[in-house]
Amino acid sequence: MRVEFSKMHGLGNDFIVLDARKVSLPAIDTGVARALADRRTGIGCDQLIVLEPSETADFRMRIFNHDGGEVGACGNASRAVALLHGAAASVETSGGTIRVEPTENGASVDMGEPRFDWNAIPLEYAMDTSAMPVGWDGLDQPGAVNVGNPHVIFFVGETDTVPLDRIGPEIETDPLFPERVNVNVATIESRTHIRLRVWERGVGLTRACGTGACATAVHAMRRGLVEREVTVTLPGGDLVIAWGEDNRILMTGPATESYRGSFEWSDFA
Known part of the structure; x- marks a missing residue:
């Protein structure tokens, strides 16, 4: 055939x-x-x-x-x-x-509505997903968001200094994440701009991850770090993410x- x-x-x-x-x-x-x-x-x-x-x-x-x-x-x-x-x-x-x-x-x-409950990510046990009391090799207190698949997000001073090719697979397969997880490291450049790199579960380092951009933007908005519409710059280019008052995420790119x-x-x- x-x-x-x-x-x-x-x-x-x-x-x-x-x-x-x-x-x-x-x-x-x-x-x-x-x-x-x-x-x-x-x-x-x-x-x-x-x-x-x-x-x-x-x-x-x-x-x-x-x-x-x-x-x-x-x-x-x-x-x-x-x-x-x-x-x-x-x-x-x-x-x-x-x-x-x-x-x-x-x-x-x-992209629909984000989910923040620990059992919707899912996580192995209950915790606050806006500032998780966990860490890996210098990366700590991440947030977690499910936008159709699970993401964990770390805010860092400079995304390029994180050895994501090494630490990404370790976090992806940690028992804390029973369905594995996508790993995002992000730098807040301004109230309207985020820089992002992603280790994607089952893929590895990727030039762009749309759900990662959505999860990272929403987590930053939830923490009050950025406005409700931001540009997310990935290695492959830019996406615009807006989180509306109706709780739905709009991604354009x-x-x-x-x-x-x-x-x-x-x-x-």
Whole structure:
């Protein structure tokens, strides 16, 4: 079976997108996702995105990380999917229903409401998620937010001085986080600007993480460190994050289609 795909990215966070809304695909498991994502022997990506029919929204989006694990949300991929779809739409994800809309230079995504309760992150045991009494190798008192997937956020003097490639996997797999966690280190540049680097669970260091930008911005807003709309600068570029009075997060930023192609399913199954 020959399958068509689109290769897309949001600020360098790249995706393979398979559209199964009208043409059925064979079952996708961890092995297939990992094989397609491999940058040496597959097509290569941070995430594999599969679009499917939905009974509750315009369509469903499934998200598989580079390691083959399925996750609940991906902000950058949501913008890419908006661009591919070409119109405003409601999108079912395992992290909740979101709304996407193409813009002149990319897309806006209503990411829904953040969750702060310790058991919604989830954490192994109860604690205050606005200033957690824990630390790792000089990083301490983080915040935690679930925006469809779990994030822990550390505010630091300079993001580039943190050895995130070393400490990121240690925090990601700490028993405190039973579903693992995305690790964010952020510097508050001003009341309207945050600089951010992310270690993404199941992916590693990434040029951009949309949900990480949302979680970090909301945590900074919750702490009163920034205004309710900020620009978040990641290694791949900028996202604008707004947390409305309705408690919903709006993310706006670029998305790009790199190329289209096809592959034989049996080569990766």
